Amino acid sequence: MERNELAERLLDYAVRIVKPVESLPHSIAGKRIGDQLLRSGTSVGANYEEAQGAESSGDFVHKLQIALKELRESNYWLRLLTKSGVMPAERMREIVDESNQLCRILSKAVATAKGKSKSALQTESTGTIL
Secondary structure, X not given: OOXXXXXXXXXXXXXXXXXXXXXXXXXXXXXXXXXXXXXXXXXXXXXXXXHHOOOOHHHHHHHHHHHHHHHHHHHHHHHHHHHOOOOOHHHHHHHHHHHHHHHHHHHHHHHHHHHHHHHHHHHHXXXXXX
């Protein structure tokens, strides 16, 4: 998947997070979960965009890891809404599926970036080119 394609998919994910948050009940639980979901779900793409402007490979990996962490958190809140019955499972199925797919994609991106970062550090310390 190309960077621009993933960035657009993460933006679409954030847009899709807003809709269920807006329809949550105005109960204590609805407000608290909604706040947490809105914060984590909309920050994934922003953190991914920050990673694109990273100052070093280590900074890139770190920012990707933050994006993944926020995505996992939003996935938790989505599943909680479904499991608690606050939102119907059928309504949440597609966004939970997208969240799971994006988690797998970002996990692989983090692993790849870590591998490249490690190789670069080894090259710098040994003075050899791999």
